[in-house]
Amino acid sequence: MKLSHRKDLFAWSVFNEERDLDFHSYLWVREGGNVVIDPLPLSAHDHKHLQKLGGVDFIVITNSDHCRATEQLAGQTGAAVYGPSAEQETFPVICDRWLYDGEEIVPGLLAYQLNGSKTPGELALLLEHTTLITGDLIRCHQAGELCMLPDAKLADRKLAIQSVKRIASFPGIHAVLTGDGWPLFVHGGEALHHLARSL
Numbered sequence: 001m002k003l004s005h006r007k008d009l010f011a012w013s014v015f016n017e018e019r020d021l022d023f024h025s026y027l028w029v030r031e032g033g034n035v036v037i038d039p040l041p042l043s044a045h046d047h048k049h050l051q052k053l054g055g056v057d058f059i060v061i062t063n064s065d066h067c068r069a070t071e072q073l074a075g076q077t078g079a080a081v082y083g084p085s086a087e088q089e090t091f092p093v094i095c096d097r098w099l100y101d102g103e104e105i106v107p108g109l110l111a112y113q114l115n116g117s118k119t120p121g122e123l124a125l126l127l128e129h130t131t132l133i134t135g136d137l138i139r140c141h142q143a144g145e146l147c148m149l150p151d152a153k154l155a156d157r158k159l160a161i162q163s164v165k166r167i168a169s170f171p172g173i174h175a176v177l178t179g180d181g182w183p184l185f186v187h188g189g190e191a192l193h194h195l196a197r198s199l
Contacts, residue, residue, distance in 0.1 A: 034055060034058070037060045038179055064090070085113075115163050116159030132176045139179070140181035140183070146192060164192075173189040
């Protein structure tokens with residue numbers, strides 16, 4: 001796994017040839033249990049690295065299209081699985097807890113519901129008020145510049161725009177770690193404001 005902009009935050013990635021961009025998963029190493037977000041399959045190297053860092057206690061899935069290797073990882077580790085409450089009737093993975101807007105997942109990690117995306121109630125996660133971790137709606141196809149999921153994939157563009165503008169209004173965001181595309185380790189707040197103004 002790759003060390004991120006914080007010493008307690010790691011990532012692993014898979015290049016998607018169909019979209020010509022990377023998909024990412026994130027690991028927050030913390031006292032009280034490590035958190036993995038949207039887990040992709042782990043290579044043998046990354047699995048060993050994960051174990052060295054203390055394993056995983058919680059898996060957070062931002063939306064049903066990002067379940068990825070959740071069942072496999074949860075089965076191997078016994079980690080609790082958390083998913084978006086708006087999808088609980090149709091979610092493809094059994095969850096131990098459903099997350100609601102503004103809810104604290106573990107101390108320092110908040111969930112915010114995004115409406116209008118391709119799945120109901122997609123989650124964005126805010127880590128210690130400075131690092132935003134996104135699923136599908138907010139992405140980065142060109143390095144340094146955030147964009148929104150294409151209109152053709154949105155359930156409701158107006159609601160999606162409102163959700164992006166709400167997230168962009170949060171103060172203190174420095175990094176935006178996308179599920180799809182380039183992560184922004186610096187100037188993430190400025191990129192969010194630029195995206196919100198462009199919509």
